[in-house]
Amino acid sequence: MDSWYYPPGRQTLKSYWLHAAGSKSPTLPVQNEEKRNLELGGHVGFDRLPDQLVSKSVAQGFCFNILCVGETGIGKSTLMNTLFNTTFENEEASHYESDVHLRPQTYDLQESNVNLKLTIVHTVGFGDQINKEESYKPILEYIDTQFEKYLEEELKIKRSLCNYNDTRIHICLYFIAPNGHSLKSLDLVTMKKLDSKVNIIPVIAKADTVSRSELDKLKIKIMSELVSNGVQIYQFPTEDEAVAEINSSMNTHLPFAMVGSVEDVKVGNKMVKARLYPWGIVQVENENHCDFVKLREMLLRVNMEDLRDQTHARHYELYRRCKLEEMGFKDTGPDSQSFSLQETYEGKRKEFIVELQRKEEEMRQMFVNKVKETEAELKEKEKELHERFEQLKRMHQDEKKNLEEKRRELEEEMNAFNRRKVAAETLMGQALQGCSQQPFKKDKDKKNFFSLPSACSLTSGRNLN
Numbered sequence: 001m002d003s004w005y006y007p008p009g010r011q012t013l014k015s016y017w018l019h020a021a022g023s024k025s026p027t028l029p030v031q032n033e034e035k036r037n038l039e040l041g042g043h044v045g046f047d048r049l050p051d052q053l054v055s056k057s058v059a060q061g062f063c064f065n066i067l068c069v070g071e072t073g074i075g076k077s078t079l080m081n082t083l084f085n086t087t088f089e090n091e092e093a094s095h096y097e098s099d100v101h102l103r104p105q106t107y108d109l110q111e112s113n114v115n116l117k118l119t120i121v122h123t124v125g126f127g128d129q130i131n132k133e134e135s136y137k138p139i140l141e142y143i144d145t146q147f148e149k150y151l152e153e154e155l156k157i158k159r160s161l162c163n164y165n166d167t168r169i170h171i172c173l174y175f176i177a178p179n180g181h182s183l184k185s186l187d188l189v190t191m192k193k194l195d196s197k198v199n200i201i202p203v204i205a206k207a208d209t210v211s212r213s214e215l216d217k218l219k220i221k222i223m224s225e226l227v228s229n230g231v232q233i234y235q236f237p238t239e240d241e242a243v244a245e246i247n248s249s250m251n252t253h254l255p256f257a258m259v260g261s262v263e264d265v266k267v268g269n270k271m272v273k274a275r276l277y278p279w280g281i282v283q284v285e286n287e288n289h290c291d292f293v294k295l296r297e298m299l300l301r302v303n304m305e306d307l308r309d310q311t312h313a314r315h316y317e318l319y320r321r322c323k324l325e326e327m328g329f330k331d332t333g334p335d336s337q338s339f340s341l342q343e344t345y346e347g348k349r350k351e352f353i354v355e356l357q358r359k360e361e362e363m364r365q366m367f368v369n370k371v372k373e374t375e376a377e378l379k380e381k382e383k384e385l386h387e388r389f390e391q392l393k394r395m396h397q398d399e400k401k402n403l404e405e406k407r408r409e410l411e412e413e414m415n416a417f418n419r420r421k422v423a424a425e426t427l428m429g430q431a432l433q434g435c436s437q438q439p440f441k442k443d444k445d446k447k448n449f450f451s452l453p454s455a456c457s458l459t460s461g462r463n464l465n
């Protein structure tokens with residue numbers, strides 16, 4: 001470090017601290033923690049800081065992401081349309097989806113001068129499969145993927161979190177079917193799996209189909225089941241005095257009974273959102289008819305920022321902590337001493353190199369063993385082939401020997417035959433000669449000739465010896 005950083009004559013950091021502390025001890029000076037309140041002489045201007053923050057936030061715009069979990073046709077899209085007083089894209093899902101998948105849709109909305117990037121994520125096919133055991137998994141994976149994306153952005157060297165398109169889910173509206181006696185196992189399992197990942201607000205869908213007394217009983221039953229199964233739903237915060245009263249009173253109304261409608265019906269001399277039945281009108285914004293106004297108040301007007309904050313500070317923080325611990329990062333070592341990021345990185349790098357070497361050695365050994373095995377197999381095969389070759393060679397030699405033997409026999413037979421043939425021809429010649437000299441004895445001799453054994457050899461030569 002350059003010496004001009006230090007007072008004249010103090011050439012090192014250590015000597016500077018010793019001088020500052022007024023002692024020869026090498027301890028660093030203790031920072032003065034005491035704060036003093038001072039009066040300002042006039043207007044300075046930092047009281048405008050909150051305004052600066054507000055205008056900066058307004059210029060940047062806000063984002064809010066809603067996850068609607070509920071069975072097909074339970075009224076998710078209708079409620080979203082009613083809540084934001086608009087018509088979002090609405091694609092009806094079929095009841096024949098083979099699995100659950102999530103469909104996010106993002107919209108840019110503006111109210112006064114505030115821009116809101118709203119993402120509504122629908123669960124398509126939820127509750128339609130015969131086996132519903134895995135139904136919660138795609139929802140969990142979707143939520144984790146959004147956390148992962150944010151973490152990746154945070155860990156980048158060049159981060160741009162200010163204009164990052166935040167897709168983390170801020171609120172999960174869980175739609176409970178109104179036609180049961182209580183929660184279904186699917187509801188309980190799904191909410192239990194999601195409660196550490198997202199803020200859950202349970203709502204009773206199509207509450208106009210349940211009578212007032214049934215609705216009250218259903219609400220009590222649902223809440224007691226959630227409590228007894230340890231499901232943590234979102235509680236409207238009561239720390240801020242400005243909203244403590246309304247929030248604590250709203251907490252007692254959970255789960256909210258919902259009625260949605262995109263129809264405008266004339267009631268008195270006013271057009272209102274309502275559902276028109278042969279027996280009457282259910283007004284969405286009438287608090288005697290349903291809790292729609294309460295939900296809108298809590299979700300959009302009072303606690304939107306708390307929902308965004310809880311998502312970041314509680315749910316994302318938990319995900320981030322688990323993920324970093326999984327990756328081997330720690331704040332403190334086994335002796336409770338704090339770890340710097342550099343130390344953690346170095347430690348992890350060493351571990352990784354050792355692991356890599358171990359794996360390399362293991363693979364090399366595996367390769368050597370494989371080569372040895374293959375070599376042994378090839379040798380065995382070669383031996384087998386050699387044996388087979390020898391066997392065939394022996395067979396061939398035996399066959400050749402047999403054939404030679406047969407050929408010799410045949411030649412001998414042929415020679416014998418030829419000898420007999422010559423003898424027979426000679427005999428015949430002599431007999432013919434005799435006949436021509438004694439013509440008068442012809443008939444008698446002819447008879448005798450044919451009775452002679454030698455004459456027979458002319459007709460069956462092979463039997464003559």
Ligand code: GTP
Pocket residue numbers: 070071072073074075076077078079091092093094122124125205206207208209258259260261275
């Ligand atoms: P998918 O997206 O296909 O899963 O359906 P969804 O959950 O978005 O349901 P959607 O809003 O399309 O509504 C399905 C049907 O229920 C429509 O006929 C709506 O009119 C009706 N519906 C919606 N909300 C209510 C309600 O509060 N009460 C009653 N009685 N019917 C409702």
Ligand code: MG
Pocket residue numbers: 076077078090091092093122
């Ligand atoms: Mg829908």
